[in-house]
Amino acid sequence: MSGALSCSATDLAVLLGPNATDAANYICGQLSTVNNKFTDVAFAVDNTYLLFSAYLVFSMQLGFAMLCAGSVRAKNTMNIMLTNVLDAAAGGLFYYLFGYAFAFGTPSNGFIGKHNFGLKDFPSDSGDYSNFLYQWAFAIAAAGITSGSIAERTQFVAYLIYSSFLTGFVYPVVSHWFWSVDGWASPLRTDGDLLFSTGAIDFAGSGVVHMVGGIAGLWGALIEGPRLGRFDNGGRAIALRGHSASLVVLGTFLLWFGWYGFNPGSFNKILVTYETGTVNGQWSAVGRTAVTTTLAGCTAALTTLFGKRLLSGHWNVSDVCNGLLGGFAAITGGCSVVEPWAAIICGFVAALVLIGCNKLAEKLKYDDPLEAAQLHGGCGAWGLIFTALFAREKYLNQIYGNKPGRPHGLFMGGGGKLLGAQLIQILVITGWVSATMGTLFFILKKMKLLRISAEDEMAGMDMTRHGGFAYMYYDDDESHKAIQLRKVEPRSPSPSGVPTASV
Numbered sequence: 001m002s003g004a005l006s007c008s009a010t011d012l013a014v015l016l017g018p019n020a021t022d023a024a025n026y027i028c029g030q031l032s033t034v035n036n037k038f039t040d041v042a043f044a045v046d047n048t049y050l051l052f053s054a055y056l057v058f059s060m061q062l063g064f065a066m067l068c069a070g071s072v073r074a075k076n077t078m079n080i081m082l083t084n085v086l087d088a089a090a091g092g093l094f095y096y097l098f099g100y101a102f103a104f105g106t107p108s109n110g111f112i113g114k115h116n117f118g119l120k121d122f123p124s125d126s127g128d129y130s131n132f133l134y135q136w137a138f139a140i141a142a143a144g145i146t147s148g149s150i151a152e153r154t155q156f157v158a159y160l161i162y163s164s165f166l167t168g169f170v171y172p173v174v175s176h177w178f179w180s181v182d183g184w185a186s187p188l189r190t191d192g193d194l195l196f197s198t199g200a201i202d203f204a205g206s207g208v209v210h211m212v213g214g215i216a217g218l219w220g221a222l223i224e225g226p227r228l229g230r231f232d233n234g235g236r237a238i239a240l241r242g243h244s245a246s247l248v249v250l251g252t253f254l255l256w257f258g259w260y261g262f263n264p265g266s267f268n269k270i271l272v273t274y275e276t277g278t279v280n281g282q283w284s285a286v287g288r289t290a291v292t293t294t295l296a297g298c299t300a301a302l303t304t305l306f307g308k309r310l311l312s313g314h315w316n317v318s319d320v321c322n323g324l325l326g327g328f329a330a331i332t333g334g335c336s337v338v339e340p341w342a343a344i345i346c347g348f349v350a351a352l353v354l355i356g357c358n359k360l361a362e363k364l365k366y367d368d369p370l371e372a373a374q375l376h377g378g379c380g381a382w383g384l385i386f387t388a389l390f391a392r393e394k395y396l397n398q399i400y401g402n403k404p405g406r407p408h409g410l411f412m413g414g415g416g417k418l419l420g421a422q423l424i425q426i427l428v429i430t431g432w433v434s435a436t437m438g439t440l441f442f443i444l445k446k447m448k449l450l451r452i453s454a455e456d457e458m459a460g461m462d463m464t465r466h467g468g469f470a471y472m473y474y475d476d477d478e479s480h481k482a483i484q485l486r487k488v489e490p491r492s493p494s495p496s497g498v499p500t501a502s503v
Contacts, residue, residue: 046271050130050131051133051134053266054265057134057262058088058258059258060261061140061141062254063251063253063257064084064148065080066247066248066250067252067370068083068084068147069247070242070244071151071318072369073240073460074244075459075461075469077469077471078469079151080147082156083147083151087159090164091136091139091164094164094167095172097117099171100119100135101113101116102114102168102172102173105117106180107182108176110182110184112172112173113172119132134265135175139166141209141213142166142167142209142210142213143163144213145213146163146217147163148217148368148369149217149221151370152369153227153228153452154224154451154452155451156465157449158450162216162220162441165440166216170216170437171209173432174207174429174433175208185200187200187201187400196420196421197407198421200384200422201333201334201388201421202384204263204266204335204336205332206330206331207383210329210332210380211380211429211430211433214375214377215429215433217377218377219433219438219441220437224445224451227240231367237365242369252321252325256297256328259328264286267285282398285336289335289336292335292343293328293331293332293335296335296343297327299327299347299351300323301324301327303323303348303352304324308323322354322370325375326354326379330349330350330379330383331386333380333384334346334384334391337391337396337408338386338387345390346386349382353378354374356378384425384426385422385423388410388418388419388423389412390411391409396408452465
């Protein structure tokens with residue numbers, strides 16, 4: 001803990017007079033005890049802060065589940081809910097066995113970690129159990145993003161395989177590159193020169209989490225192909241709308257709530273002083289990060305609302321929810337190092353990126369039921385570029401260590417080096433995830449383990465794969481019989497003079 005108490009028995013003895021050595025030793029001993037207590041309290045406060053942040057991030061799994069359930073047709077509700085549960089369960093085991101070690105096992109090389117498999121020799125100076133829990137919640141968030149892209153047509157075994165591989169290997173390697181003290185592109189690197197004298201700045205994971213999940217989903221959806229009925233014979237897009245806007249809104253608000261653990265929680269510690277005796281400490285940076293997160297999401301939601309109104313003529317709540325989440329995905333990378341006013345710019349552009357990516361996907365006949373690749377991949381990439389344009393030198397030095405002349409945002413007078421580092425991050429994440437997850441999905445397709453049959457897809461996976469529907473429903477495209485009441489109108493009088501009625 002900074003500002004630790006210090007005491008010298010020799011100095012005190014001079015002040016207390018002759019024969020005062022024992023008294024000086026006693027006083028110094030008591031001060032040392034108090035200092036140790038303060039240090040213990042600091043560890044406890046920081047550990048508790050990180051644990052509660054982990055709980056918030058984990059609560060986002062419920063948000064993902066509700067968002068996914070509302071965005072698919074009712075006949076696939078149980079399937080998508082179960083995949084969200086298994087993302088967390090399978091991800092927990094594989095991140096424990098391999099993922100955390102590949103990501104943060106130190107000392108290691110710049111490419112991959114090589115210690116702490118199965119949390120061996122844990123806790124240590126490099127990490128505690130709270131850190132593992134927090135990082136696991138991030139890993140399963142990336143897997144949850146991918147599940148949305150391939151919803152409504154994917155075999156259950158494929159979900160298990162890709163989720164385990166993503167959380168146990170693909171994602172941890174990327175997080176090692178940019179977040180470990182040994183990572184080749186990390187701004188926290190302690191051995192060797194930083195990439196472009198700065199390292200890639202991705203504070204809470206616009207690239208590490210959102211781009212990884214989005215690009216993995218992109219390859220899964222491309223290799224599987226669109227859902228049956230998504231495009232007609234002429235190539236015209238047909239909307240296969242989700243069955244519950246209520247669940248979409250509920251999931252969005254749960255994700256919004258969890259994002260306050262995702263972004264502010266990425267400080268890992270809160271009891272860090274920047275300037276002794278002032279309000280300028282990490283606690284203030286945590287608050288600023290929550291504000292930038294909020295402003296980016298709000299701006300993106302409103303921009304999407306009016307943008308889609310101009311394009312389609314409707315006020316669509318699902319589009320607004322996706323726009324909001326796109327703003328959050330974009331600000332995640334630079335949330336701690338930009339000013340609140342810059343977050344508004346981030347959210348505005350993120351909404352335009354999402355709308356543009358959706359238009360491009362439609363033209364290319366790409367089908368993503370939750371727009372996950374467009375939202376997390378596209379907006380995540382914009383978030384990394386945004387950070388390179390608007391990051392403040394003061395905030396970078398507070399968070400990543402004081403470095404005179406540190407490259408910072410291009411529009412803030414910091415030159416183009418940070419932009420170079422961010423572009424490299426975008427390229428290497430795209431290449432790595434494409435090479436690993438693209439290959440995995442291709443192998444699963446060749447082994448006939450990826451896509452379900454056309455008959456099962458038409459009937460719905462709840463009935464064909466999970467034993468029954470989540471609840472009673474009627475799809476929009478299904479005809480069904482129902483009792484209809486019609487107005488009773490008098491006919492012409494009968495020969496007896498008594499009017500008859502038609503029903």
